Amino acid sequence: MILAHLSAVIAPPLAFQSRGPRGLSPSVSLLLSPLTAYGQFLYLDRGYAFFAPDPGPSHLMRVEISSGENNSAEANDANVETRLYPSLDDQWPRLLYHRHFMLAEFLNDAYQPALPGEAAKLVGSDLPIEELKAWRMGRQRYEMIADSMIRHLQKKFDAQDVKIDRLEHMIPDFVPYANEPTPLNDPPTYVLLEDIPITLDTLLGVLPQDLPQPEPRETVPAPSGEPIRDRSATSETTDERERESETTAPIDHQRSVVPPVSEGVSPQ
Template sequence: MAISTTDAAQAPIGPRLSRGWKLVISALLIVHVTAVIVCPLSIEGSPIAGRLWLLLQPYVQAAYLNHGYHFFAPQPGPSHLLKYELELADGRNVTATIPSRTANRPRLFYHRHFMLTEFLNMLHERAQSSEDPASPQRRVFEQYSNSYANHLLKKHDARRVTLHLTRHLIPYPEEVLRGRPLNDPTLYQELYTRTYVAD
């Protein structure tokens, strides 16, 4: 027996959401979309975006919505490099930098090494914020810097390595237009230096 079109239109489709559930879902969607929009807007320093950012920060962090906006912002901050000096087992000295444009190819490999140095700098900043030399932040930074040093010592069969965590400042556009090179030595600030000896 065929079903008429009027019967099909009147047949129940399934359970419908109540008005209360629709309001809850709509409110959650509004909060989510607002959080997505506030992340990049908070960089510019808008007072409204700043207040919304403070209000939504727990959700933004839990949902991992704030990933990289400050790095790609109109005014990105400085980058961080890990310069190291190796004393090899045969007595030669080698100096290099992480990341390295020549050694870290392809570009994704370079980016991975760049993120490692940025991570080490973040740990260093946290360690510096604590005045207690035995603070958990300092311990974590020391553990990671020891790990980096041990990796370099083993990889290069070295007797000792000196790590230099270095900040590379970005010159203003006007300075570049006047001829200041991006690798001007005055743009580098040494933040941390330590020598590690192989076991």
């Protein structure tokens, strides 16, 4: 029982860390499947990496609400209302703000890019049919969640057109922030996450190192272990060595003509 409980404690954060663009790791998913119900019952599968020492960016929803009463472009722009979720201006008390914050994170976590139109033609050894189905199910799940939120907003605001965009709020790095402090809600820290279909290279798992690399324009010699010096410094050093060799070279036919100085006698 103790080992089972410890496994239920370790499995959720392990699943979070091993999550990639294609979902959970198969081995971690196999470990997590018998412990999912137990972890949810004891609320052991929430909050991992949320309050970590180095938290990641947060995500918001930018909602554009349009009544659609006039078909002209200028009238539509005038009738568009933009809202952010979460927002302390609209959601209060804080529990309501946190609820909308979790909804925005839930939508971003469920995001799955759309498949290219020619993906079905690539089914084979490079793209198993099971993987293609998993991609399609993930995309359908995201669209169902987004459509549910759109219908709710249309009903709440009596709107005809509702558009939801995902935003990512970046956290500034420590060094630039220490050198030049900026507000945490500075507009450049908000990045629009566009809904772009996945490329075929990403779908097939092609890594950057597998792609043809450009040839180098010049040949770079292998490192010799010696420090690199510029040419001017090298020439100056060579000249100094030559001058030293000329002044310090031994001369056999010359002897010192200065007699040694005896103790107590000062030289003249």
